[in-house]
Amino acid sequence: MPPEFIHKPVMVAEVLDALKPKSNGRYADGTVGGAGHAAAILAASSPNGRLSGCDRDGAAVEAAKLRLAEFAGRFEIRRGNFADLAEWVPAGSCDGVLLDLGVSSPQLDAAERGFSFQQDGPLDMRMDTRQPLTAAELVNTAAAEELAKIFWEFGGERDARRFARAIAHDREQRRFETTRQLAELIERLSPRRGRKTHPATKVFQALRLAVNDEIGSLNRGLAGALKILRSGGRLVVITFHSLEDRVVKEFGRARGRDYTFTGGVDVPELRQPCAPELTWAHRKAVTPGAAELADNPRSRSAQLRFFEKT
Ligand SMILES: C[S@@+](CC[C@H](N)C(=O)[O-])C[C@H]1O[C@@H](n2cnc3c(N)ncnc32)[C@H](O)[C@@H]1O
Numbered sequence: 001m002p003p004e005f006i007h008k009p010v011m012v013a014e015v016l017d018a019l020k021p022k023s024n025g026r027y028a029d030g031t032v033g034g035a036g037h038a039a040a041i042l043a044a045s046s047p048n049g050r051l052s053g054c055d056r057d058g059a060a061v062e063a064a065k066l067r068l069a070e071f072a073g074r075f076e077i078r079r080g081n082f083a084d085l086a087e088w089v090p091a092g093s094c095d096g097v098l099l100d101l102g103v104s105s106p107q108l109d110a111a112e113r114g115f116s117f118q119q120d121g122p123l124d125m126r127m128d129t130r131q132p133l134t135a136a137e138l139v140n141t142a143a144a145e146e147l148a149k150i151f152w153e154f155g156g157e158r159d160a161r162r163f164a165r166a167i168a169h170d171r172e173q174r175r176f177e178t179t180r181q182l183a184e185l186i187e188r189l190s191p192r193r194g195r196k197t198h199p200a201t202k203v204f205q206a207l208r209l210a211v212n213d214e215i216g217s218l219n220r221g222l223a224g225a226l227k228i229l230r231s232g233g234r235l236v237v238i239t240f241h242s243l244e245d246r247v248v249k250e251f252g253r254a255r256g257r258d259y260t261f262t263g264g265v266d267v268p269e270l271r272q273p274c275a276p277e278l279t280w281a282h283r284k285a286v287t288p289g290a291a292e293l294a295d296n297p298r299s300r301s302a303q304l305r306f307f308e309k310t
Contacts (some may be wrong), residue, residue: 010288022045025049026051026052027094029051031101033100035053035077038068050074053077053078065077084224092230097228102240114135117182121179125208128212138211139167152206154210183198186199186203223251236306245305258273277309277310278308278309
């Protein structure tokens with residue numbers, strides 16, 4: 001693997017424990033990244049297990065192919081959104097699907113990708129650099145109300161409106177082009193005063209989720225994952241913040257029910273019986289152990305959930 005692409009995969013043992021890879025098994029990894037999990041799945045499913053993987057990030061795809069060279073002939077990696085997995089992985093074919101959400105360390109650490117307020121770089125944040133919408137485009141052109149909505153809904157930022165108004169005001173004088181420009185504005189409006197987290201954390205998270213349509217992709221990706229699983233196959237999802245985890249839990253609840261309902265309100269009169277599509281393998285999320293937390297601080301917010309297709 002090129003030295004610049006180093007990502008420590010989280011909870012590898014827990015992922016393997018949930019997927020229980022077997023020889024002849026077929027697996028899909030929707031967030032292949034540096035292929036740490038993919039390599040572990042291929043090794044554990046030797047000699048015949050197969051893996052279909054994708055990532056939106058071209059650099060990740062290249063790194064993954066190199067990392068997996070020893071498993072040549074047993075994997076296919078494509079550049080693309082996991083929301084589209086069901087378009088190329090056959091329905092009912094997989095024994096296990098993994099989604100390890102969020103960004104990789106190389107994306108966070110490369111200033112030029114514009115994900116981090118800790119370093120100065122272009123305000124970009126695209127996982128797939130072929131996509132036209134960048135964070136700068138959003139910050140410079142979206143209406144203040146839309147920005148406030150993004151900061152609130154995707155970041156839970158209480159000062160969403162104030163920050164959005166200030167951005168709309170400042171961009172009249174000068175376009176926002178860099179991560180530092182935006183981080184400094186937020187710091188000016190909301191001084192740090194000894195807080196542990198940087199005041200721009202939530203704004204940056206919200207912009208990243210909006211630029212990459214991460215919640216929309218997750219909803220489509222979960223539905224697609226269920227399609228490509230065979231009956232008894234397992235879906236493993238690792239999330240890094242509560243908004244994503246809420247989407248996963250809601251998906252598990254909705255697809256695990258033995259009834260559907262219309263109109264968005266679950267009242268007994270509107271229920272229609274149906275067969276549940278999945279069962280929860282575990283009610284409680286699995287989290288990293290003490291040794292992993294000490295070794296990899298970025299794993300601290302990871303939560304793993306897994307379901308079995310009925
Ligand atoms: C936490 S990293 C995954 C690391 C990987 N499991 C490993 O072992 O190295 C998340 C990766 O998912 C990718 N990603 C995020 N959302 C995606 C989506 N909707 N479709 C495809 N890839 C996505 C990111 O580009 C990033 O490379």
